[in-house]
Amino acid sequence: MAIKNAFYAQSGGVTAVINASACGVIETARKHPDQIGKVYAGRNGIIGALREELIDTTEESDDAIRALMHTPGGAFGSCRYKMKNLTENRREYERLVEVFRAHDIGYFFYNGGGDSQDTAFKVSQISEKMGYPITCIGVPKTVDNDLPFTDCCPGFGSVAKYVATSTMEASLDIKSMCESSTKVFILEVMGRHAGWIAASGGMAGKGRGEPPHIILFPEIPFDREAFLARVEQSVKDCGYCVVVASEGAQYEDGRFVADAGGKDAFGHTQLGGVAPSLANMVKQALGYKFHWAVADYLQRSARHIASAVDVEHAYTVGQKAVEMALAGKQAVMPIIVREQSSPYRWHIGEAPLSDVANQEKKMPIHFITDDGFGITEDCREYLQPLIEGEAFPPFENGIPKVAELKHVMAEKKLKTPFEV
Amino acid sequence: MAIKNAFYAQSGGVTAVINASACGVIETARKHPDQIGKVYAGRNGIIGALREELIDTTEESDDAIRALMHTPGGAFGSCRYKMKNLTENRREYERLVEVFRAHDIGYFFYNGGGDSQDTAFKVSQISEKMGYPITCIGVPKTVDNDLPFTDCCPGFGSVAKYVATSTMEASLDIKSMCESSTKVFILEVMGRHAGWIAASGGMAGKGRGEPPHIILFPEIPFDREAFLARVEQSVKDCGYCVVVASEGAQYEDGRFVADAGGKDAFGHTQLGGVAPSLANMVKQALGYKFHWAVADYLQRSARHIASAVDVEHAYTVGQKAVEMALAGKQAVMPIIVREQSSPYRWHIGEAPLSDVANQEKKMPIHFITDDGFGITEDCREYLQPLIEGEAFPPFENGIPKVAELKHVMAEKKLKTPFEV
Incomplete structure (x- = not known):
């Protein structure tokens, strides 16, 4: 078998551990x-392939590549770039073939979520439909945990650990203040379509009156009156x-609850969040003093509190992607296959990209309590192993140390630039 | 000298390490x-003294008290309870004397910020003005770092480490997304009157083009045009x-910039934050895609990323408060006295409560760069030792383990309840 070069790229919202997958691949x-x-x-995902902006990772030392294990971000x-179908935009695929051919690329590894696996699947069709042989393997990643087939998505376990930890810590804070000050605390977390991350906040306590007292999932229609009644009951209890x-x-x-319809002083629509919207609702209806937090990027970049299990998952899917490519898979x-939850045992399986793309895995309904405000024991059993283990990064000058890459660009071989 | 009981209480907004001070005292x-x-x-600070709600800490094991070292919250x-002057509300002071006498309390340790030290000072006047001898010692605490005399406040170093770390991590996230998605990220941090916490975000990078590109301090009047110009320049560069x-x-x-004057769908004033207000400003003026986070309580309860130096400060002020009391101080x-920054050397000094109360220490102007958007080398030298060292808590089931106290209440000895 002839030696071929490989293309690897990161796509979609990044995670605390996507670089561990890069480390596994390289x-x-x-x-x-x-x-x-x-x-x-690829510099900036598939865009790097289209623009022929290729970072030559052979210029990075083994130590630098290893440091990716504890470096957040991409x-x-x-x-964020969605490729059209081959029939809709053939020019893009032709460009990819030109770039792959120019750099003798025979392997394509694409690290991302649902949309990105769709891209990987489309690129895989190049072999068949355009006569340029290329082995395409997807590498799963998403904090949203919404990919099908895989038991969980690398990236999710760490954000879950962050959210569980932060919820527990903030709960102790408000518990100490509530007698004479703040009575309601609202933490907004990610998950536009699936409630996995919100669910992980439930791991802060054991349920049964322990915080968090309310979890709001996208899967459960928001009921203002039921929500306010539960807030009031919790404050009373x-x-x-x-x-x-x-x-x-x-x-x-x-x-969306976030879409409170507010206008700023200039009459522009306010780009709000769920947390301030809910806080306003509580203030108007119940008058309680409140605080709210929006974790946003902090949650998905918090490598300092990554789950060791998640880091291992992330590395392994990168490693296995390469091994699958070498075994002739296309x-x-x-995917992560769970054998049992306690003690946790798992192995790597595989799923066809054609079926992975553009499917979203929502929370199963038996993971949510009947009242719609909490997680069940089944959900706890599912989440527990994913947040296990600490994988603290090294620190320097008081903050985490991260990989420093040289980013040496491969010389361009094509005459024409490509606009994306 | 007769054996006397001691009263200890926590007051004001809590921190990730105030319980380390409690540990030091006990x-x-x-x-x-x-x-x-x-x-x-005292259960809930001075309120516990007024209501005669006293937690008997002798019921807690040595291990439970030691676990306070890694337990956030109070x-x-x-x-949040501000006592009036003795002349204004003599009844409160008489009640304190009744409670202290009933429980043979001769020592009073009050753990808090400026307002709380004011309370501690007022209580100390009981000895002189009401003839009940009680030794009063303040124990400093505040994430805002705004107490006078002390070089820094226990609680600040940990929030500074959290903010520096989170800023660094989120910066790597947005850096990886900016080519085709989010270009501006805004992190809102605490500090209503002093910019110490915001300044600590500057420790995420080395300045000179490294993120954060802009820091907004309360000490520097906000200039919308200069801010937007700097955002645009940073995105270009x-x-x-x-x-x-x-x-x-x-x-x-x-x-306040946070006070954007917005109304929600019901015409109620929006209780906004600085971050969403700035994000709207950027969106309207420059059109950039943005993300924002509000750390709120997460920052001051993040014991999982506490600074080891801060934990040591917090413990030591508790320890020294007791030693000062036993040495007959009143x-x-x-206070923390810095001897030198590098290598960091410090010792404990003392300040009179009469001078501590109700003073705020703002950022010195030479800690802020001339353009008003960054921190100087002097500021870095000041902040560096305060964020040094990790003091990770033990973990159990994937989240930090915290102290479990029994909270056995001392039997009430007074006939009458007291309304606060």
Whole structure:
């Protein structure tokens, strides 16, 4: 088998551990110099391939690549870029073939969520439909945990650990203040369409009156009256109320709770969040003093509190993606298969990219309590192993140390630039 | 000298390490059974003394007290309760004397910020003006770092480490997304009147183009045009812009930037934050895609990323407060005295409570760069040692383990309840 170069890229919203997958891909490729030449990393995902902006990872030392294990963000740049079908925009695919051919690329590894796996699947069709042989393997990643087939998505376990930890810590804070000050605390977390991240806030306590007292899922229609009644009850029973709200919480008719319809002083629509909207609601209806937090990017970049299990998942899917490519697989994605929850045992399986793309895995309804405000024991059993273990990064000068890459660009071989 | 019981309480907004001070007080008192009998902890600060709600800490094991070292929040409950002067509300002081006498309390340790030290000072006047001898020692605490005399406040170093770390991590996230998605990220942090916490965001990078590109301090009047110009410049130069904004950022005329004057769908004033206000401003003027986060309680309860130096400060001020009391001091507060920054050396000094109360220490102007958007080398030198060292808590089931206290209440000895 001829030695071919590989293309690896990161796509979609990044996570605390996507670089661990990059590390898995690059370290594993380096173990097979008889089959894989250089690993080129696309600068800003597939955009890097289209623009022929290829980072030559052979210029990075083994230590620098290893440091990706504890570096959040996307070390090579990510993108939000959805490719059209081959029939709709053939020019893009022709360009990819030109770039792949110019750099002798025979392997394509694409690290991302649903949309990104759709891209990976489309690229895999190049072999068949355009006569340029390229092995395409997806590498799963998403904090939203919404990919089908895989038991969980690398990236999710760490955000879950962050949200569980932060909810627990903030709950202790408000518990100490509630007698004479703040009585309601609302934490807004990510998850536009699926409540996995919000659910993980439930791991802060054991349920049964322990905070969080209310979780709001996108899967459960938001009922203002039921919500306010529960807030009031919690304050009466416990002295305070902690709410973890998914950014995707919505009314029965599909309107987002975040979309409070507010206008600023200039008459512009306010770009609000769920947390301030709920806080206003509580203030107007019940008069309680409140605080709210919006974790936003902090939650998905919090490598300092990553789950060790998640880091291992992320590395392994990168490693296995390369091994699958070398085994002659095409258009598949390694997935996490759970064997048992306690003690946690798992192995890597595979799913066809054609089926992965554009499917969203929502919370199963038996993971949500009947009242719609909490998580069940089944859900706890599911989440528990995913947040297990600490994988603290090294620190320098008081903050985490991260990989410092040289980002040496491969020389461009094509005459024409490509506009994306 | 007769054995007397001690009263300890927590007051004001809590921190990630205020319980380490509690640990310092209680462990040190336990070493002096010949002078200090029981340590009673006030339930919810001074309110616990007024209501005769005293937690008997002798019921807590040595291990439970030690676990306070890694437990955020206020383990005995805190309060926001400002006592009037003795002449204005003599009844409150008479009640304190009744409670102290009923429980043979001769030592009073009050753990809090400026307002709380004011309370501690007022209580100290009981000895002189009401003839009940009680030794009063303040124990400093505040995330805002705004107490006078002390080089820094226990609680600040940990929030500074959290904000520096979170800013660094989120900056890597947005850096990877900026080519085709989010270009501006705004993190709102605490500090209504002083910019110390915002300044600590500056420790995420080394300045000189590294994020954060803009810091907004309450001390520097907010200039909309200069801010927007800097955002635009940063996006042009770096591809993205990271802003750390103090919740207290305000215009020249004193209006808070957070007070955007918005109304919700019901015509109610929106209770906004600085971050969404700035995000709207950027969107309207420059059209950039943005994300924003409001750390709120997460920042001051993040014991999982506490600074080891801060934990040590917090413990030591508790310990020294007891030692000062036993040495016959009255109405003083232990303070942190910096000997040198690198390598960091410090010792404990003392300040009179009469001078501590109701003073705020703002950022010195030479800590802020001339353009008003960054921190100087002097500021870095000041902040560096305060964020040094990690003091990770133990974890159990994937989240930090915290102290579990029994909270056994001392039997009430007074016939009459007291309304606060």
